[in-house]
Amino acid sequence: MHFEEFDASPAAGVRSESAPPTRLQYLIDNTPALIYCTVPSGDFKMTFVSNNAFNMLGYRPEDMLADPNFWFDHIHPDDKPRIVESLAQVFTEGQRVYEYRFRTADDRWLWVHDTLRLVRDAAGRPLEVIGALTDITDRKAMEEALTAKGIEQQQLIGKLREAHEQLLQAEKMASVGQLAAGIAHEINNPIGFVNSNMGSLQGYVGTLVDLIDAYDDAIAGHPELLARMAPVRVAADLDFVRGDVASLVSESIDGLRRVKEIVQALREFSHVGETEWQFADLHRGLDSTLNIVANELKYKVTVVKEYGKLPLVECRASQLNQVFMNLIVNAGQAIAERGILHIRTGVQGSWVWVEFADTGAGIAPEHLTRIFEPFFTTKPVGSGTGLGLSLSYGIIHRHGGRIDVRxxxxxxxxxxxxxxxxxxxxGAGDI
Structure with missing residues (x-):
């Protein structure tokens, strides 16, 4: 790359007061950019500096020209390595653009935009480097303000998203609570009379069995009656029916009991009508939550409960139960075939703790720092939203607690x- 040669002597910028300025000199001295030239080697000693350097930087051009290390010595230490490392590219590319901080005469750091262009002589040899220095401090301040504003807006958006998800979660829990109340109202009554009827039926079956035994005793001394009843007994498979009917009734009663427990567990899990902070039994919440998720665990997870002696904890029990559910379900999903989930509880000082330790696949180290981020998940697409742990973290944080993971x-x-x-x-706005 070749440029036209021009007079780059120091006298062009540092002139005597008696000499009338040329039109070119007048334009250079009054341009918004500080114009300077340097030698194209070594420390890039300045050979020309326009007179507007005093207005921009507070230095006299002659002082800048007298110091061979002036340019390098006044670049901010944090910016200098970046410039030094790439300065040689001026000779291959012909031009470089930098933005860096330059120290003024009153010890301020000024952000400048610097365009360097290499000038070659007619033979193509490097002749000098021309620089145009512009003050961009105000622009940088605006950029930093915009960046800070952008970060603040992103944080606000994150908080709004988190609040939105928490609101959705609260609405979901309210819906679960209403569903539980409806189930209790609609099912408890028929379950009650079915359960009562099954109790009566169990008594009637016992009475009928006793009656059959009495008939058997009565005809024992009458061979002709025994012979007549024998085919009837065989056709009815009476011996099997007598044993099986008691089991059927007993299993039915046990099934009804299980239905009642599930409904009660759902009510306790959602804590219908309980919207205020109150003292709760965490063990009761754990047990009700385990009842809710039992079907997801029963085929592959053995739950081992190692409960310590816990005091009542002031909390919102339904929210803590949601945390327990998320952690239990995650443990179950982490176990591919068969495994164990240990649920331990204890007290340490004024704190209580609940540990969920599984024998599953574990979490990769690079993911451990991100597991509480909203929407972060390592599960396949469609298998999880990535909100469970984030919401759990938020709930525990609002309770003044924390979640540790190893x-x-x-x-x-x-x-x-x-x-x-x-x-x-x-505060009054806490939820």
């Missing part, structure tokens, strides 16, 4: 929920 890939994961027995003072 994991070993291939061996399992343990989540420990820490809760204060009495949460910190809450």
């Amino acid at each position: 994991s070993q890939p291939g061996e399992g994961t343990a989540f420990t929920v820490w809760l204060p027995q009495r949460p910190p003072r809450r």
Whole structure:
């Protein structure tokens, strides 16, 4: 790349007061950019500086020309390595553009935009480097303000998204509570009389069996009656029916009991009508939650409960139950075939803790720092929203607690929920 040669001597910028300025000199001295030239080697010693350097930087051009290291010595230490490393590219590309901080005469750091262009002589040899320095401090300040504003807006958007998800979760829990109340109202009554009828039926079956035994005793001394009843007994398979009917009735009663337990567990899980902070039994919440998710665990997960002695904890029980459910379901999904989930509880000082330790696949180290991020999930598409742990983290945080996690890939994961027995003072807007 070749450029036309021009007079780059120091006298062009540093002139005597008696010499009338040329039109070119006048334009250079009054341009918004500081124009300078340097030698194309070594420390890039300045050979020309326009007179507007004093207005921009506070230095006299002659002082800048007198110091061979002036340019490098006044670049911010954090910016200098980046410039030094790439400065040689001026000779291959012909031009480089930098933005860096330059120290003024009053010890301020000025952001400048610097365009460097290489000038070659007619033979193609590097002749000098021309620089155009523009003050961009105000622009940088605006960019930083916009960046900070953008970060603030992103944080606000994140908070709004989290609040939205929490609201959806609260609405979902309210719907579950209403569903539980409806189930209790609609099913408990028929379950009640069916259960009562089954109790009566169990008594009637016992009476009928006793009656058959009495008939058997009565005809025992009458061979002709025994012979007549024998085919009837065989056709009715009476011996089998006598044994099976008692089992059927007993299993039916047990099934009704199970239905009642499920409905009660659903009510306790959602805590219908309980919207205020109150003292709750965490073990009761764990048990009701285990009842709700029993079907998801029963084929592959053995639950081992190692409960300590816990005091009542001031909390919103339905929200804690949602956390317990998320952690239990995650443990079940982490176990591919057969495994164990240990649920342990205990007290440490004024804190209570609940640990969920599974023998599942574990979490990769690079994912451990992201598992509580909204929408982050390692599950296949369609298998999870990535909100369970994020919402759980938010619930525990609002209770003044924390969630610790440790994991070993291939061996399992343990989540420990820490809760204060009495949460910190809450504001009126806490939910």
